[in-house]
Structure formats: C-alpha cells, structure tokens
Amino acid sequence: MMIYVIFGFVAIGMIFSFVRLLKGPSALDRVVSLDTMNVIITGTIVLLAMLFENVLYLDIAIVYGVLAFLETIIIAKYMEAKV
Amino acid sequence: MKRIVSILLVVVLGYFVYTSLYVDGFDMAVSDNRQTSISDAYITKSVTSENESVTYMESTDLENGSANIVTAIVTDYRSFDTLGEVTVLFLASIGVSMVLAGFTKKYQFKMKTNRILKTGARLVVGLALVLGVYMFTHGHLSPGGGFPGGSIIGASILMMYLSEENFRARMASFKWMESLAGTVYVLIGIIGLFVATYFLENFLPTGTVGALVSAGIIPIVYILIGLKVGSEVSGIIDQFLTEEVAS
Amino acid sequence: MIQIAGLILILIGLYGLITKRNIIKMIIALNVLEIGLNLFIVSVGYVQDGIAPILTEVNNSSGLIFVDPLPQALVLTAIVIGMGTTALSLAFARKIYATHQTFDLNEMGVEE
Amino acid sequence: MTITMIVVGLMALSLVTYVVSKMSKGLGSVLTILGPLVALLFFLLEGSGIASGSSIGILQFGATKLGWFFSVTMLIVYGCVAFFNPYWMKKLVHPSAYNMLYILSLAGTIGMFFAVDFIVLFIFLEIAVFASMFIIPFGKSRNAAVVYFAMSTFGSFAFLYAIFMMYGKFGSFDISFVLGQLATEPTTAIWVIILMGIAAFVKLGIFPFHIWLPMAHGNAPDTFSPILSGGLVKIGAFIAIMVVAIAPTYEVLKNSYEVMGLPILIYIVLIIAAISMVVGTLMAIKQDDAKKLIAYSSVANAGYIIVGIALNDQLSLSGAMMHIFAHAIASAAAFLSIGAVSYRTGTTKISELGGMIQKMPITYTVYLISIISMAGIPPMAGFISKWLLFQSLASHGLMFIGAAAFFGSVGSFLYVFRPLSGLFLGQLKPQHNHVKEAPIFMVVPMVILSGISLFFGVLPNGLLNFIGKIQVELGVEGITTVDTAIMGNNGLLDPTLVFINFGLGFVKAFIIFMSLSKSRKVGLMDTYTAAEFVYDPNVYHYAKSYYAPIERLYEKHPDIVALYKGLVQRVVDLGRLLQFIFFKTKPGTTALFIVLTIILVLWGEKIW
Amino acid sequence: MSIVGTILITLGALFFALGGLGLLRMPDVFNRIQAGTKATTLGAFSITLGVGFVNPSWFPKLILLIVLIAITNPIGSSALARAAYVRKEKVYAGTTGDFDADFAPEKEGEA
Amino acid sequence: MRKFISTFIVLWGVWLLISGFAINEVILGGVVAIILAIILNQYFGFEMSVLFPVQAIKFIFIYVPLFIYKLVVANIQVAVIVLNPKLPIKPGFVRVRTAIESDLGKLTLANSITLTPGTLSIDIRDDEILVHWIKVEEEKTGKISLDFEKILGGIFK
Amino acid sequence: MSQPILLIAIPLGLAFLSIILKKIKVPLLVLGLLFSSMLVFFIEKKSYIIGGFKPPFGINLVVDDYNLYFIIIVNVLFLVLVLANLSAVKPMATVLLVASAGLNGLLLTGDLFNLFVFIEIASIAAFILLTMDKQFLKVFHYIIIGTLASSLYLLGIVILYAQYGTLNMADMSGLIDGGSITPTIAYLLIFAGLAVEVKLLPFNGWVKGVLETASAFTGPLIGSLYAGVMLVVFGRVFGGVLNLSGTMVTSLTIIGVITLLAGEFMAFQSKHLRQVWLNSSIAQSGLAVILFLQGLHHVAVLVIVANIISKFVLYLVSGKIAAVIGHDKIADLKGIFMNKKALGIAFTITSLSLIGLPLFFGFFVKINILIALFQSSNMWIPALVLIAALIESAYVIRLLVTMWQVGEEGEKPETIEKPTFSLKVGFVTCAISIILGLMLLVSGVYPDLVINQSVKAGNVLSVNDEIQVFTMEGGLE
Numbered sequence A: 001m002m003i004y005v006i007f008g009f010v011a012i013g014m015i016f017s018f019v020r021l022l023k024g025p026s027a028l029d030r031v032v033s034l035d036t037m038n039v040i041i042t043g044t045i046v047l048l049a050m051l052f053e054n055v056l057y058l059d060i061a062i063v064y065g066v067l068a069f070l071e072t073i074i075i076a077k078y079m080e081a082k083v
Numbered sequence B: 001m002k003r004i005v006s007i008l009l010v011v012v013l014g015y016f017v018y019t020s021l022y023v024d025g026f027d028m029a030v031s032d033n034r035q036t037s038i039s040d041a042y043i044t045k046s047v048t049s050e051n052e053s054v055t056y057m058e059s060t061d062l063e064n065g066s067a068n069i070v071t072a073i074v075t076d077y078r079s080f081d082t083l084g085e086v087t088v089l090f091l092a093s094i095g096v097s098m099v100l101a102g103f104t105k106k107y108q109f110k111m112k113t114n115r116i117l118k119t120g121a122r123l124v125v126g127l128a129l130v131l132g133v134y135m136f137t138h139g140h141l142s143p144g145g146g147f148p149g150g151s152i153i154g155a156s157i158l159m160m161y162l163s164e165e166n167f168r169a170r171m172a173s174f175k176w177m178e179s180l181a182g183t184v185y186v187l188i189g190i191i192g193l194f195v196a197t198y199f200l201e202n203f204l205p206t207g208t209v210g211a212l213v214s215a216g217i218i219p220i221v222y223i224l225i226g227l228k229v230g231s232e233v234s235g236i237i238d239q240f241l242t243e244e245v246a247s
Numbered sequence C: 001m002i003q004i005a006g007l008i009l010i011l012i013g014l015y016g017l018i019t020k021r022n023i024i025k026m027i028i029a030l031n032v033l034e035i036g037l038n039l040f041i042v043s044v045g046y047v048q049d050g051i052a053p054i055l056t057e058v059n060n061s062s063g064l065i066f067v068d069p070l071p072q073a074l075v076l077t078a079i080v081i082g083m084g085t086t087a088l089s090l091a092f093a094r095k096i097y098a099t100h101q102t103f104d105l106n107e108m109g110v111e112e
Numbered sequence D: 001m002t003i004t005m006i007v008v009g010l011m012a013l014s015l016v017t018y019v020v021s022k023m024s025k026g027l028g029s030v031l032t033i034l035g036p037l038v039a040l041l042f043f044l045l046e047g048s049g050i051a052s053g054s055s056i057g058i059l060q061f062g063a064t065k066l067g068w069f070f071s072v073t074m075l076i077v078y079g080c081v082a083f084f085n086p087y088w089m090k091k092l093v094h095p096s097a098y099n100m101l102y103i104l105s106l107a108g109t110i111g112m113f114f115a116v117d118f119i120v121l122f123i124f125l126e127i128a129v130f131a132s133m134f135i136i137p138f139g140k141s142r143n144a145a146v147v148y149f150a151m152s153t154f155g156s157f158a159f160l161y162a163i164f165m166m167y168g169k170f171g172s173f174d175i176s177f178v179l180g181q182l183a184t185e186p187t188t189a190i191w192v193i194i195l196m197g198i199a200a201f202v203k204l205g206i207f208p209f210h211i212w213l214p215m216a217h218g219n220a221p222d223t224f225s226p227i228l229s230g231g232l233v234k235i236g237a238f239i240a241i242m243v244v245a246i247a248p249t250y251e252v253l254k255n256s257y258e259v260m261g262l263p264i265l266i267y268i269v270l271i272i273a274a275i276s277m278v279v280g281t282l283m284a285i286k287q288d289d290a291k292k293l294i295a296y297s298s299v300a301n302a303g304y305i306i307v308g309i310a311l312n313d314q315l316s317l318s319g320a321m322m323h324i325f326a327h328a329i330a331s332a333a334a335f336l337s338i339g340a341v342s343y344r345t346g347t348t349k350i351s352e353l354g355g356m357i358q359k360m361p362i363t364y365t366v367y368l369i370s371i372i373s374m375a376g377i378p379p380m381a382g383f384i385s386k387w388l389l390f391q392s393l394a395s396h397g398l399m400f401i402g403a404a405a406f407f408g409s410v411g412s413f414l415y416v417f418r419p420l421s422g423l424f425l426g427q428l429k430p431q432h433n434h435v436k437e438a439p440i441f442m443v444v445p446m447v448i449l450s451g452i453s454l455f456f457g458v459l460p461n462g463l464l465n466f467i468g469k470i471q472v473e474l475g476v477e478g479i480t481t482v483d484t485a486i487m488g489n490n491g492l493l494d495p496t497l498v499f500i501n502f503g504l505g506f507v508k509a510f511i512i513f514m515s516l517s518k519s520r521k522v523g524l525m526d527t528y529t530a531a532e533f534v535y536d537p538n539v540y541h542y543a544k545s546y547y548a549p550i551e552r553l554y555e556k557h558p559d560i561v562a563l564y565k566g567l568v569q570r571v572v573d574l575g576r577l578l579q580f581i582f583f584k585t586k587p588g589t590t591a592l593f594i595v596l597t598i599i600l601v602l603w604g605e606k607i608w
Numbered sequence E: 001m002s003i004v005g006t007i008l009i010t011l012g013a014l015f016f017a018l019g020g021l022g023l024l025r026m027p028d029v030f031n032r033i034q035a036g037t038k039a040t041t042l043g044a045f046s047i048t049l050g051v052g053f054v055n056p057s058w059f060p061k062l063i064l065l066i067v068l069i070a071i072t073n074p075i076g077s078s079a080l081a082r083a084a085y086v087r088k089e090k091v092y093a094g095t096t097g098d099f100d101a102d103f104a105p106e107k108e109g110e111a
Numbered sequence F: 001m002r003k004f005i006s007t008f009i010v011l012w013g014v015w016l017l018i019s020g021f022a023i024n025e026v027i028l029g030g031v032v033a034i035i036l037a038i039i040l041n042q043y044f045g046f047e048m049s050v051l052f053p054v055q056a057i058k059f060i061f062i063y064v065p066l067f068i069y070k071l072v073v074a075n076i077q078v079a080v081i082v083l084n085p086k087l088p089i090k091p092g093f094v095r096v097r098t099a100i101e102s103d104l105g106k107l108t109l110a111n112s113i114t115l116t117p118g119t120l121s122i123d124i125r126d127d128e129i130l131v132h133w134i135k136v137e138e139e140k141t142g143k144i145s146l147d148f149e150k151i152l153g154g155i156f157k
Numbered sequence G: 001m002s003q004p005i006l007l008i009a010i011p012l013g014l015a016f017l018s019i020i021l022k023k024i025k026v027p028l029l030v031l032g033l034l035f036s037s038m039l040v041f042f043i044e045k046k047s048y049i050i051g052g053f054k055p056p057f058g059i060n061l062v063v064d065d066y067n068l069y070f071i072i073i074v075n076v077l078f079l080v081l082v083l084a085n086l087s088a089v090k091p092m093a094t095v096l097l098v099a100s101a102g103l104n105g106l107l108l109t110g111d112l113f114n115l116f117v118f119i120e121i122a123s124i125a126a127f128i129l130l131t132m133d134k135q136f137l138k139v140f141h142y143i144i145i146g147t148l149a150s151s152l153y154l155l156g157i158v159i160l161y162a163q164y165g166t167l168n169m170a171d172m173s174g175l176i177d178g179g180s181i182t183p184t185i186a187y188l189l190i191f192a193g194l195a196v197e198v199k200l201l202p203f204n205g206w207v208k209g210v211l212e213t214a215s216a217f218t219g220p221l222i223g224s225l226y227a228g229v230m231l232v233v234f235g236r237v238f239g240g241v242l243n244l245s246g247t248m249v250t251s252l253t254i255i256g257v258i259t260l261l262a263g264e265f266m267a268f269q270s271k272h273l274r275q276v277w278l279n280s281s282i283a284q285s286g287l288a289v290i291l292f293l294q295g296l297h298h299v300a301v302l303v304i305v306a307n308i309i310s311k312f313v314l315y316l317v318s319g320k321i322a323a324v325i326g327h328d329k330i331a332d333l334k335g336i337f338m339n340k341k342a343l344g345i346a347f348t349i350t351s352l353s354l355i356g357l358p359l360f361f362g363f364f365v366k367i368n369i370l371i372a373l374f375q376s377s378n379m380w381i382p383a384l385v386l387i388a389a390l391i392e393s394a395y396v397i398r399l400l401v402t403m404w405q406v407g408e409e410g411e412k413p414e415t416i417e418k419p420t421f422s423l424k425v426g427f428v429t430c431a432i433s434i435i436l437g438l439m440l441l442v443s444g445v446y447p448d449l450v451i452n453q454s455v456k457a458g459n460v461l462s463v464n465d466e467i468q469v470f471t472m473e474g475g476l477e
C-alpha cells in the first residue's frame, strides 16, 4: 500500500519536472528540470534496490549520480560559454 | 510539408513493423523458448558440462565462475565480441585524434573558472576514480564492469577539464595504457590458444562463484578493458576539448 | 510496452534523420535511434518475474528465474559501439565545422 | 593439318606477332601476310574434307563445306589485304597491337565457321569482333569503334540469348543437335529465329542496324577497311545461313500466315533486305568519302545476300553464296585501291582528288573491275550472283523485292561512277603531281583480287559446283551447271559467252576511243570563268557536289542515325537522372530512400 | 526500524513531489533552482536514509551516496545558477539586486 | 607527502564504503588507493593536518546535525512558499563575506548556503559569495552564513 | 598453428602495439599482413571454436569452401595494396591492421551478432581510412548511413534472436529450415542493413561521394576488397542462413535488378574514371545480389571473385592516374596509356574481363550466369543482365579507346603528336596490375579451377546437385 503512495509522490515530482522540461521557457529552465529529474531518478533507483532487495542497484545509483552531476556541469558550462 | 510527409512515412513504417511483429502471427512476446536455448546454459554455466544448479559462494571450479551472468557472457562466453567492441572504441579514439589532428590548443571557455565547481570537482573526481576502479575490479560480482568503469574514469578526466583551466591530461601515458591493455587482451587470447586449446579460453582456475578472486581471467580482462576504455575515452575527451591551431 | 517504446524511439530517430539538415541534429537523431534500438534489445530479454541475472547472497541459485542475460550483453556491446561511432561522427562534425563554419548542410552549399 | 591446329595456331601466332612486332614492325607485318597465306594453303591443299582434329577442352571443331567456303573467302581477303600492312606500320599508332589483332580477328572468324557448339561459336565470334573493334580507332574515328562494338554486341547478345533459350529447352549447346530439335518447340523456335536473325542483320549491316558500317569502314585504317567490308561482315551471312538453312526455319514457320506464298516472317525479312538495298544505294550516292561510299554499297549488297539466304532455294542460296564470295573479293579490292590512293595522297575524299588515273593506272583498273563486279555488271563475279538472285526472285514472283533489287543495281551505276570519275578521272590536282603508282607489293594483291573477280565472272562453274555441294550439305537442292553455263529457272546463263561479248565490245570501244582522241587535257589551274581567273579552282572541281541534283531529291531524308543518337541520349539522360536522384543527396535523403524501400517491400508482402 | 524507514522514504517521496511543484510554480530560473534542488536533495537524503533503515547492511554504500549527493547537488545548482547569472536570464519582477558587473564572472583575459 | 597520505586515506575510505570491509577488499582497496593517490597527487590540492581525526569528529558531530536541521527548515520554508497560492517571494541577489580561506572550506560554506533556507550560492570571488535569496531581508544579509561560518572556521582555515 | 583466429588476433595485437611502437608502425603492418597472407594457405576447412564454448553457445569461426578462397584473395590483395602504396600508409598503419582484422572477421565469423561487431569494426576503419581523401562531409554521409544500416541489421538479428533464441548462423539456419513463422520484417531489416554495405540502390547514397575521389589506396580497398567481402557476407546471410521465399524474393530481386540497370546507366553517363568504376561496382553488386537471391550461389561467387580482382586493378590504376594527372576526367585522358603501355595493357585486360569478352575470365562468368539463370527457368533476368552488359560494354570500350588513342574525332592519329608527359607510376603498381591482369587472362583460358571452386562454394550455402557449369575442360558438367 505504502509503496503506491511513495511512488505516487515520486511520479508527481517527476511529472511536474517533466512539465517544466516541456514548458521551458528558457533552455536553462529545461536544464534545471533535467537536473531535478536526475536527482529524483537517483532516489528512485535506491527505492528499486530496496524493492528488489538487491544491493547491486546502489552501485548503479552511485554511478548515475556521478554521471548526472557530470551532465549538469557540462551543460552549465556550455550554457555559460554560449551567452 | 516535408515534415508531414516524413511523419506520415515513419508512421506507416511503424504500422507495418508493428503488425509484422505483433499481429501477423510472429509474436515477439514469446520468450519461453529462449530459456531453453543458449542463455539457459549460460545461467547454469553448463555449456561445456552439465551443471544441475549453481549456488552463490558454494559452487566451485565451474566453466565460468562469474556471479554476474552478463559479465560471464561479455568477458567469457562471447569475449570475442568484446574484443571487437574494444577495438571499435580503440578505432574511434584513433579516428577522433586523426580527424582532429590540427586541433591541439586547449579549448578555453570564455569564462573564468567557477571556484565552487573547481573545488567540488576535485572531490568528485577522486570519488569517481575509486568508483571506476571498483566497477571494473568487481565486474564479475556486481553490475558494471570494464566499460562503465572505464567510462567513469573518462568522465572524471572530463570533469577535471571542465573545472580547471590549466588541466591537461598526460596523453602519452594514456596511450601506453591503452596500447598495453589491448595487447595484453589479445595476448591472453593467444595464450588461451597455445596453453589451453582455444583462443580466449578461460585458462585460470575459476574459484568459487561470488568470491572476489574468482572467475579466472574474467576480472583480469575486465581490468584491462576498464583501463583501455578509460584511457580511450580520456583520449577522445582530450581531443574534443582542444581547438584547431592555424598552421 | 518497453518494446513499443523502443520502436517509437527508433521511428523518431528515423524521422530526425530524414528531416534534419544540421549534422549535429543528425547525430542526435542517430543516437535517439540507437537508444530505441538498445531499449528494444533489452526488452527482448524480458522474462515474466525475472530478476537481474546476477547471483548474490539473496538470489543465490541459478535455479531462479532470471531475465535473459544475453540481450543485456548485446546491448552493452551495442552501446559501446554506438559511443564509438558517435565520438567519431562528432569529430567529423567539428572538422566539417572548421571548414564550412556551419553545421547546417543547407548552408554549406552541398548540392541537393 | 587440322582445323583445330590452324585455329589454335593462328591464335598463338597473334601473340607471336605481337612479340615479333615489338622487336621489328616490318617482320611482324610480314607475319600477318604469312599467317593467312599459309592457312589458306593448308585449306586449299586439304580441300573441304580437311580433318577437324581432336578437341582441346571445349574447343572442338567440325569440318563443313560451308565453313570451308567461308574460311577460304576470308583467308583470301586477309591474305591479300595483309600485303598492305608493311606500308602502314609507320602510320599506325600501335603497330604491334595492329598486327596482333589482325591475326586474332582472323583466328576468330575461322574458329567461328567451324564451331560445333554454340558457345565456341560465340567465343570466336566475339574474339573476331573485339579484335577488329580495337583496330578501328587506329584510323580516323574513336566513336566509330564504340558504335561498332555496341551494335555488334547488341547482335551478339541477341544471339547469346537465343543460344540460351535453346539451351534452356534442350539442355545442350551442340549446334546441329539443338537446331535439329527446334521444330519441336515452335514458340521458342520463332524467338530464336528472330533473335538470331537480328544478330545476322547487325553483323551484316542490314537496315536499320547498318549505321555502324559506314562509320567503322569509313574510318578504319585504310588497310583494315577491306577486311571489315570484305571479310568480317560476312559473319552475319554465316549466321543468317545458320538460321535459315541449318535451322528448320521453314518447317517451324509452315503454319504461319503467308504472303506471296512465303511465311510472313520471311517476307518481312525480304522487305527489310529490300529497304537495305534502297537505303544503302541512296546513301552511297551522296557520299563524298570513297570509303564511306563503298561501305554504304556494302549495306546494299548485304540486302542481296539476305534476300538470297531468306528464300533458301536452289538458285537464291547459291546466288547468295556466290554474292558473299564475289562481294568479299570485290569490296576488298575496291577498298584496297582507295587505300592505295590514300597511301599516296593521304586522303580518301573524292572532292580532294581527281585525275588519279594518270598517276595510278593499275589502281584505277583494279577499282574499275571491283566496282563493275559490285554493281553486278558482266563479266564480273558479281554479275553471276545477281543473275541467280534475280532468277529466284522472278520465279517467286516477288516483284516488289525485285524492283528494289533492280533499283539497287541501277543506283549502283551512279555510286560507282562517282569515285570513278571524281577520283580517278577529271583533273589532277597540282598537289598530286608528284604522286606515283602504288608500290609493287600493294599492286600485286589488288591485281590478284581483280583477277579473281574476273575469273569467277567468266568461269564461275568450278565455284558454283562447290556451292552446289554446300547446298546439298545444307539440305537444299544444289545449283546445276552445264559445261560453262548455269541452269536458271527460265534459261541458261553462259558467263563465258557473256564475257566474250563484253570483251569484244570493250575492244571496239577502246579502238574508237583511241582513234577519235582529239580532246586536250586541261590542267585544273587552267580554268577561267566569265573571263576571270579562278583563284580557288577546288570550288569548281567537278567532283564537288557531284550528284547535287539527284541528292536534292532526298536531301531531307529521315536520318536513322539521329534515332540512335536519340536512344543513346535517353540512356545518358536516364543515367544522369538516376545519379541526380540517388547521389546528389544528403544523408537524410538516403535515409528517406531506405525507409521508403522498406515500406514498399513490406507493402508488397501485405498485398501478395 | 522499518517503520522509521518507511516514514523517511515517504517523506522523501513527498519532498520529490514538492520539489517538482516548486520547479513548476516558481517564477524564474533562480527560484526554480532554489525550490527544485533543495527539495529533491532532501528527498534523496531522506529516501536513502530510509532505505538504510530497512536494510541496515547497506549503510556504508548509502552513506557514500548521501555524501555524493551532498557534494554534487549544490555544486550542480551553483553551476546552473552561475550560468543563469552570466546569461542574464530573465528574473522575477520584484528581484532586488541586479546582474552586478562587479560580481559577474570574469571574462577571459580580464582577470 | 602529506597530500599523498590524505588523498590515499580518503580514497581508501571511499573504496571501503562501497565494497565493504572484507579482507580481500581492504587489501585491494589499499592497492588501488595507493595507485590512484600517486596519480592524483599532483592534481589534488587539499591536504589535511595532523589533527584530521579531531576535524572529522567536529565535522560529523557539529556541522552535520546543524546542516541537517537547516536543510529541513529550508525545505519546510520552501514547501510553505510553494504550497501558498500567493507564492510569497521577494527574491534578490546579495553578497556574503566570509573569512574562511581554504578552498574546501569555502566550498563547504557555499554548498551549505545553497542547501539552507532560501539561499543559493552562485559564485565565489575572493572573500565574497554571491547568493540568490528567495526572500530578501536586508538586515539579515550578514547572518546568512554566520552559523556555518563559525563551525567551518573551526574545521577549515 | 594454422588457426584462422590468428588472422584476426595478430593484426589486432599489432594494431594495439603500434600505438606505442610508433617508429616501426609500417614494418609491423607489413609484417602482420605478410603473416596473414602466408597463414591463409595453411588453413584447414572446419569450424573453429573460440573460448572453448562450442557453438551455438560460443562464437565460432567457420572456414569452408565458401569463404576460404575469399580469405586467401582478400589477405593477399590487402598486402599487395599496402605494398603498392607503402609511402602513403604510414599515418594509417594502425587502422589498416584493424581493417585487415575486420575484413577477416567478416569473412570468418559464424555468429550473426559477431558479424555486426565486425561490420562496425570494418566500417569505422573505412571511415577513418577515407579521411585520407580529405572529403569529410562525404565520409560523414557514409558514417550516418553506415551506422543507420548496422543499426537496422542489429534490429533484424535481435528479432531473429527473439524468435529462435540463437545467434549462431548454422544453428539459426537449422531452426529456420525446421519451419517456423517467418519473421519477414527481420529479414527485411537485415537486408536493408547489408544493402547499404553492398551498395544496392537506393541504399547507397554514400557511395559516390566516397569512391569518386578515392585514391589509389582507398579505391581498391573500399571499391574492391570491402565491396567483395560485404557481398560474401551478404551471400552468407541470405544464401546460407535466412530462407527467403515468395514475394520477398521477388521484391528484393527487383531491387537487385534496378541496381544492376541503374548502375550501368549511371556508369554510361559518367565523365570521370572513378565515377565509372563506382557505378559499375554498384551494378555488379546488384548482379551478385540477384544471383544470391535466386539461389544461384555458385555464379554469385564467380561474380564476386571477378569483381574483386578487376575492380582492384581498375581503382588502383585510376587512382594512380588521378594522382599523376591531378584529375580523372575521361575526356582529358586521351592516349594516356601510350607512354605506359604495360599499365595500359593490364588495365585493358581487366576492363575486357569486366565486360565479359572471351579469352578473359569475365566471359566464363557471364556464360555461367546465363546457364544458371536459364536452368532455373528465368527469362527476364538474363535479358536484363544482357542489356546491362551491353551498356557496360559500350562505356568500357569507349573508355579504352579514349585512353589508348590520341587526337580528336576525325583526325588521323598518325598526324598527331604523341603526348609527351609520362604517367609516372611506380614499378610495384605496374607489376601488380599486370600480374592480376594475367591471372584474369589465364583463368579466361583455363577457368576450370575457379569455376569448380565456386560450385563447391555455392554448395556450402545450399546443396544443389543439379548445378551445371561451363568450363574449358569439361564443357558442361
């Protein structure tokens, strides 16, 4: 039961972010929403690890976290350079 | 107009593909027959012998001692594919450096360093490097392996480039690593051919499934791949972050 | 479901390839297509109630129902190969940009 | 000596010739004389019963009288023409290659005439074609070779397709076996006949496949035009005989619709042959280049040959074969004489020449004899063959064809007279004052050929008797001769008698000419018009626009060449279009094509 | 123990939802970064911690993950905010202070 | 050398957190950490004093709880704003001075600012931090970082 | 140790090594290729297991009558090509080693997915090698389409995997022949993927840009060796593994026929030497594909062999000409062979073989194509094949006449000055061209060995006892 509530919240967060991704209006707004979504996804992977009782998902979450960070700063750098 | 036509075409194609895959008798959902096929033998590690069942941290001296079955396939059952895959990346890195041969000056973003980022990135780089090495040394036990591990190493190099204006990776040492890792991979294959019977044969004892030291040559191969991929990705990144110098 | 999503991504990629005249966008379209393809491949290995094909302390026996590991291995290879081609094509794109000062084929005076 | 040895020997000789020519052009060109002459010697010594020899792999030959006849004709032409080769060594761009290809084309023709299996026949046919094709651009035109080869290949491929249709039905390439079976498969047979007929037409230069002939013959090196016209086009006649006489064509066509008592297909062939005669004649009349003129005359003469073969009866077939021989010899000689003039003057254009009779009387005589033979005037061999053909036409009541043939004969007077008067008679041009008679080794073969024309015009029966035997071999009643006379349908022809009559008349005329010789020769530069000195007398050279009034009658004739050019242009356009569509693209377009193709194929799957 | 876990996880998920909402509602990019980053970071912490309570043996890895998030998320947000600042992105009408040349990140060659 | 050792310790620690503390892993992690530390030594600027354990304890037991507390408060604040239909905000850019000199210290401070009530660090320049504030209260500008500054000043220099 | 895996492993190992042993790159390359070219003569025909896992569980290499001769031809020609361009290969030594491994992998592998990997290796190597010609935009087209193609191929085999649970060719073939639902779409996707590589219309938009500017090095490599290998692969997949039937055969054959005809039409109007050969290559690919689809594998093999050798010489010579003259516009190449006759003769022999004249190998190819087509009761295809051959004959002869003769139309050559420039082409190139030309000549007079081998090769894909071929020795067998 609880799991539905949890995933319901996660889904709401995800959907709202996604709406922002679609709406923009500026490119940076979309990037911000991507960044937010990445955090949500990282959290979701952790949730899945618990759900599937598989510690290996945490490795994935860590790697995802690192890569998401990289993505964010690359885009930020790019945006910054492209005034 | 062109867009509408294109959309129409793609939709028609989609429709045809959909019907031939899911409607006209040929059913992509049929997955049961697969379990009786190749993969089944991979999972039970009974390609060369008949294993009833394999148990974590119990079964020993299997044909393939990797707890991660995907890794078993990638670096053992179909290790030849992986050698090819490594070669593709190798080629790509050579290709990038040849195409961008005139691009030698470091690319500078117009902005000065972000100090928050600069300091933060160092922390993350250290973490990421450990993570990368962890991944390719544990490929036979956990998800990941040489490719993601190597990519993370490459990613940390990228992070250094992004955060520090004066950073240049030492490409020469990366070249050495890349070259040696590749050569050793091939050599391991050939050793298999000569010492044992087949190319890329897993000629080391495979130990106990799930142990850190197990699975014969698999972790070795994955370490090689990790180093190779890491150095290649780094090389590619280095190439991309340089700009053309008028000669 | 994932299969259909994969197919749709492939189609979107195709659409992009057909309509885009900017070489970076073409590379992106190709990548979308490849992502769709990879999704499709992974989905082919899906098995009802299957678990990730890794033996752990919890899932400790090969007698359990695993998803098909082979497509995952194939996807790994496909991803890396795709990464290689993408890197190479981006390098080409940069080189082309250096010569033509644009990424757009129409602006390069390429004969239609 | 066996046929196999001769054929293989000639092929080997062609290589040897190349090597020798590389060391000494002269020695190589002598080999081109010796090769055909030695081969001819063997054929004559062994007679038509020459042994075929053991086979080498698929190379298997069978001795036939028909093959012997064609081979000997060919060897006479090749042997005589070869005497010119040494003189041309310096003029040719690739002399060694010329010598090699000369022998190779000969080997090709001989091999083809004796082949027992279609593939071997085809192999040698193609060898003859491509060997000769490479010689043509050594002359004046590069395009001629391409046109020749393309048309010839068109014919060859039609032939090849026919061969394989038969192979598909009967599972064999054996000529006599396969052709013997044809009657059992009438549908296939008709296709085979049509396709092989096209091949014959193309090789022989029958309308509308004649356009390559003036181009190739007219532009080939002067030493090779005689080979093309005298020798190689006769390959077409050989194929035609194969279609009509060896294949059971009349049996296959016996149920078909008939016109004038002949199967419609045969009648159509006759019509086409008649058109050839007319077109060839008309075009020949308007040529300024002597070589092109003879080439067009070959088109007309091919019409006669086809008529004879198509009717396939006692008189017509013997007439056709006689004509093959007579025309081969005569046109070779005619081309040689023009070649000799060209050797001395460097041109073959009638309007650039004139008065050559004064400088090259023997050459003139050779030319005269040849054109008399080609025009079918007694007492030359060409007369015999035409007489036989007219006899056959008359007996079939084919008046329309007969009329065409008659037109051709009359027209031939016009076209042979043009070079005669323009080139040999008329005023000598000042720049040709120093010209001498052709060298002796060029004169000898020309005289030999003329002698042959004359000899078989006077005493044809030795040859006709042999032709009769060939006819029997082909399953047609043989031509019959009585002493020196030939049996026709409505009477006897005694060529010897005719010759004596003509001879007497000629003597009379000569005496009159000599006794009444009061005319004064006027130099070309000694010309005034309206009391004004003509500074460019060439304009008023009477060989210029020789037949202008007649030509004006068909000035705006439809041009078949334009049709072909149009066809080629369509191929080019289509190629360009395709290239434009598929290659002037961006990656996106290619992707679009890929998607489209997949859709179409899948759609096809759904529909069927 | 797992009750604590569940509560933490639920709260975390709730923060995710709030973060999304903030992202959606906030009027300009700086405020969106504020709302989105903070809420989701806390959400991720909360969930990770909650999972740790459910599976105590996973704690080492989870701590690592938390540290990672704690370092990377604010840095990422800062980087994005800096980009927005440099680009002089549109700001909410009532924003005080401005794109201060004095504090604009230096251009190359200026420093 | 000090740089090297501190790098090595951090890397080894990270490894052990990921892999667990089995003997094999400890050994392998040690080897990996040594190699990586050698490689990274030249790039890694931070170093630790001999008092590292003390610093670490301070950091964990004083800084972290404060940080978590502030974080929770911050989020509740944001939640309140977001859930309020009127969206009561008064954003602005302000500058915050800091006395902390070490890069790592500044980073931690900036990160803390970002994750705490209503503020977002944009950039650091010398001794100033540029901050975006969601609800500007002029008089409190100086206090934004005060608590953290104190603690972090005790840990970093 | 006649292990075919060494044909892949040794070049790969050397390629990796050559990165650090920069100074001896070229010796390493030559050494590796020399080793391969010698090894090929000692390889036994059988299936070779990799990693100790018997197929279908592991990847295996297959050496059989179908690919053995191609392995020999390709490896030897590869070495020859490198020797002929030794001065140009230095920067590409590493990539060439990989390309050699890639081509061998394509020929050897018995696994569909492994084939995908080798397609990628070979294509990427090709992309990089083509940068030698500095046509980045055109190669980019090739990259995009090539990658799309391999993706389609991959999608196809994944669908087949979903259906049959195997990736091994022999295993797959057995299961398909065992009768099951035919996944049409998979076949079509695989076809589309390979069609790009074998240059079928309309999948071949990349070809022109890449090959019309190809050098004496990239031309033979891409236009001859790559093209040949890709066709061999096509035959392996469509002749040996998949079992096409019905409408699909017709549809795909139509594509082949269109390719054949369109290729010849385009070649006919081409004004540049290399453009002619690339269009001709397209046509020949169409022909080979038609034959494979019609199940006439043995003649398809003949077509491929003839095409590899003739295109090798033609691209080599054309590339050298373009390098010396600076362009390859046919109209400006009048009499170019007059001062380089040996090269001209080799070129001529090769061209004549290409258009199937007797005395040259191409003739027997043509005759056997017709025999095979008529034996399978085809009427239209041979007619179209002959039409294509007719067009081909016309442009090839036109080309040869131009290149041997000086002077304008209507001029007598003897009066024209011979060209004074000399076609400076190295001895090695001449020697190679002549040797290959002689091979075409010898096998044109005695083709039996090659033809009998091709029958054996065809029988590997699908056994057909009814095959009749025309050879010099035996006539019809």
Ligand code: NA
Pocket: C034, C081, C082, C085, G147, G150, G151
């Ligand atoms: Na791909």
Ligand code: NA
Pocket: G173, G177, G239, G240, G241, G242, G243
């Ligand atoms: Na099969």
